[in-house]
Amino acid sequence: MDLKGYYAYVFIIASLLTLIFLSVFPVVPVGDEELAGISPTGVHYNLSLPVGVSFSTFLALMLFFISIVIFYGTKSTFYNVLIDSSGISFVFLNYFNYYLIYETWKPEIMILPFLIEITFNGAKTLVIDLGQIVLIVILYRAYKMIRTNKS
Template sequence: MAQKITTYYSYVLALTIILLIFALALGPLAPIDEPTQFPGYDLQIPVGLSFSGFILLIIFIISTILFWGSKNVFLNVLIDSSALSFSIINYINFYIVYEIWKPIMIILPFFFYIKYDGVSSLTFDFGQISLIIFFYRLYKNLKTRRTFKSV
């Protein structure tokens, strides 16, 4: 039985929510030694979000490498929802970091320019890569009006 695009993306949104809940539940398991380095800040939330984002990034990378081009609905939903969930956690984490330290943050293509206390850094943004892949797959699916086979 073939699936319509709207049904497919409703599955993507549902799995995105499930992946977000799963990853956020694992966030408190992040090893944290920052209280000894930064005693004035409670860094459990940004470190936990970074850990959750890392888990989602690994799921995204592995699912993309292993299942790209699959005709299976679940595997394609996994690729798209892991890309979307990682991007959401990634940008929430950047926002939390901004709220804690108030650095100068500029979004560039594929990078974040961050300047804090006279130190500048250029941070590669995997969130943009995952969003590009997500929107590429969305465009490709809409353009071809692709249907997916069930399991």
């Protein structure tokens, strides 16, 4: 299979996986997160959307981890498409989740290499950005595939 066809399949499957993961949103165990979204200033935040997308992102990350651990190095096109598309799906959902966090709380978000610094009400936190790590793995796999197909 040529590279254009391969990546066309990857993006189609990544889109389908993203829709499947987002469709799991109604079964997310939200619990009292909606009530926990009350800030010290008295503003009520509805946390069901960021929590639901975060759960969908977690499922995409688990599919990527499981598929890369089990199928990395295989010659099967199906398994390689599964690895790349689950990674792209995770990266999209990861940054969509950060966007929803920004829209919900309006914190200051600074993207650093492999980290994201979030500042809200004077409190700072550093979060490991798995989206960047997965993106590097996907780009490395693409570079390796392009190099082997040129030869």
